[in-house]
Amino acid sequence: MTVLTSIMWFRRDLRVRANDALAAAARGGSVLPLFVVDPVLIASSGGPRLAFLRDSLADLDRSLGGALVVRVGDPSVVVPSAAREAGASTVFVARDFTPYGRRRDRAVSDALAATGSVLRGIGSPYTVPPGGVLKPDGKPYAVFTPYWRTWRRLASENRAAAASAPADVGVPECVTTRGDEFTWPERSFTALDLPVAGEAAAWDRWEWFVEHGLGTYGAARNTPSIDGTSRLSTYLRWGVLHPSQLIDECDGSPAAEEFVRELCWREFYADVLHQRPESAWKNLDGRFDRMQVDTDNAARERFALWQQGHTGFPIVDAGMRQLAATGWMHNRVRMIVASFLVKDLHLPWQWGARHFMDHLVDGDLASNNHGWQWAAGCGTDAAPYHRILNPTLQAERFDPSGAYAQQWIEEWPLTGPPMVDHAVERAEALRRRAALSVA
Ligand SMILES: Cc1cc2nc3c(=O)[nH]c(=O)nc-3n(C[C@H](O)[C@H](O)[C@H](O)COP(=O)(O)OP(=O)(O)OC[C@H]3O[C@@H](n4cnc5c(N)ncnc54)[C@H](O)[C@@H]3O)c2cc1C
The missing domain is CATH 1.10.579.10 (DNA Cyclobutane Dipyrimidine Photolyase, subunit A, domain 3)
Incomplete structure (x- = not known):
């Protein structure tokens, strides 16, 4: 029996739990997990962000049983060549909505199409993807408060739909090939005390916050001398956590809703950037x-x-x-x-x-x-x-x-x-x- 292999190309979703694109890849057979070190993105990333990325990739690799393939170069060359080597006709990704990400994904999709493969976008780093929250007249919102009201309703509907969908598949059966030795830039070897990378650390922090911070979030979130906010922004940035996972954990209390409202700011700004990339x-x-x-x-x-x-x-x-x-x-x-x-x-x-x-x-x-x-x-x-x-x-x-x-x-x-x-x-x-x- 032929086992189909597809590629899961990780970008801003460095987790194995609740990862819709990974789950879709796993449903088709075995998975080659890939991360592409894109020199364009590396050049524009500061040291702390790169250090966290490096540690997050190491954690993801451990979660995938050492199968993560790291390749360096232009994704429109690297991804099709990895697909050819693996005999994969589908490359799964979570959709990226940044101006550069959209251009890159169009180029990768075209290059894959030329070799008979497809790029399939499933899910995104958001609860409601950019472009998904519209006014009744079909236009995007320009200010936050009305966006928030519509977003909150759609977020609840999306979560209800997800609850009836097939459960998280967890770690898929992985295949691997040779990766590249990438020399991380000097600036990424920082002495800063950064958050501990990885899904387990992210959930530890969430649990700490639920116990010590969420109930008083509204009152404490503006006092910089106390540890009164979640400190999850870094994990959300790299998709070590998905915001929907956090919303599912929130109990609808006023303090929890205030926290969800902050998550919504993140989605609002992504939406604005999506509507107006030049901004x-x-x-x-x-x-x-x-x-x-x-x-x-x-x-x-x-x-x-x-x-x-x-x-x-x-x-x-x-x-x-x-x-x-x-x-x-x-x-x-x-x-x-x-x-x-x-x-x-x-x-x-x-x-x-x-x-x-x-x-x-x-x-x-x-x-x-x-x-x-x-x-x-x-x-x-x-x-x-x-x-x-x-x-x-x-x-x-x-x-x-x-x-x-x-x-x-x-x-x-x-x-x-x-x-x-x-x-x-x-x-x-x-x-x-x-x-x-x-x-
Ligand atoms: C000038 C300026 C620059 C900022 N730059 C960034 C940035 O590069 N990356 C970033 O994630 N946040 C940025 N923020 C938003 C905010 O300051 C951080 O998200 C927050 O301080 C992170 O800490 P936390 O995880 O403890 O937040 P919490 O208070 O626990 O909030 C939970 C989550 O909601 C989101 N969030 C909260 N407030 C905002 C906000 N105002 N805008 C967008 N998302 C928000 C974050 O994902 C955050 O992790 C910026 C805000 C300002 C005013």
């Missing part, structure tokens, strides 16, 4: 293209002080140092440091977004760049450029004891004057905004 690095609101931003040498110097956490504002400096030390920053502080870069230093949001992508272990193009655009006032938020976070008042409100600042700033307490006067820069930001003469 990855360009203002979603094109009227802001005329905004006056500073890019001269003095601006570069201000940027360097921000990067190093030497602005003189404790909560900003603590955030930037938390990022440098751990590859992660608390959400409230991400908002504060982003607002500061754009509205107190008058720098392009893209500079900050790039720095975050280089340093964040959870760096995700959609969440990061649209998080930045939200802070810069040129993104999805109807709100206002006029919302300018005051770093001193934010610290009084969200870090009143200074515990967070003390945790990250060695030379605490800060004695020198801050690098700018917030009141002056706020007025300057508003002047620049008014000059746009946008309603």
Whole structure:
């Protein structure tokens, strides 16, 4: 009897549990599990993200009994050649919705078609795939709250449908071939204390959060000195966990719903990027293209002080140092440091977004760049450029004891004057905004 082999090409779904594409591949016979190290993506990935990827691949390989094949090169060459070698007519993937991912998958699909094979997209890193949440008139949502209402209903329907579908198949029967020895870039050998890779570690963290954080999530999620959020963003980024697995674990309590709402932000931003791929690095609101931003040498110097956490504002400096030390920053502080870069230093949001992508272990193009655009006032938020976070008042409100600042700033307490006067820069930001003469 001939055993059919198909390929499971892993990308942002580095798990064996609840992996629809893997389950579909396994239903057809044996599976050759493949990961392609794509030089284009490696070049744009910071060290912490690469380090986590390397460890996640090692964990996935262990889960697959050592069968994971790692090949290096252009996927439109590597994937068809792996398919030819394995005699596989189908390559299964979870669909990728990023601008680069879509282009790459079209090229791979065309190259496979030329050899008589197909690329089959099943599932995605989202509960409701981008493009799946539409207004009654069939158009996409531009703001979050109505998106959230429709998304929540669709997410429940999807989960109910999944519950009646065949169960998770677990680890499939794998075949393997020779992989490549890939030399990971120097920057990925980081001394940072990153989250432990792998599905077991991700579930350990979830269980810890259910026991110690979920019930108080609403109250605690804005206090950066306490471990009050899930810290699952890195696992979600690489699909070590799927958000639907977490939603299935939530019990509908108000605190759990608040958590699900945050998961929805991740999907909303992926949806916006899907609708408007150019918004990855360009203002979603094109009227802001005329905004006056500073890019001269003095601006570069201000940027360097921000990067190093030497602005003189404790909560900003603590955030930037938390990022440098751990590859992660608390959400409230991400908002504060982003607002500061754009509205107190008058720098392009893209500079900050790039720095975050280089340093964040959870760096995700959609969440990061649209998080930045939200802070810069040129993104999805109807709100206002006029919302300018005051770093001193934010610290009084969200870090009143200074515990967070003390945790990250060695030379605490800060004695020198801050690098700018917030009141002056706020007025300057508003002047620049008014000059746009946008309603
Ligand atoms: C300027 C800026 C840049 C950001 N860059 C990223 C990024 O590169 N990658 C990233 O995953 N998140 C990003 N975020 C969102 C958010 O800060 C992180 O998801 C969150 O801090 C991760 O910690 P957590 O897992 O403990 O979150 P929790 O509070 O436990 O939230 C649960 C999950 O919901 C999602 N989530 C929560 N808040 C947001 C949000 N505002 N936008 C999108 N998803 C959200 C994340 O997947 C998160 O893991 C950014 C936010 C801002 C303001």
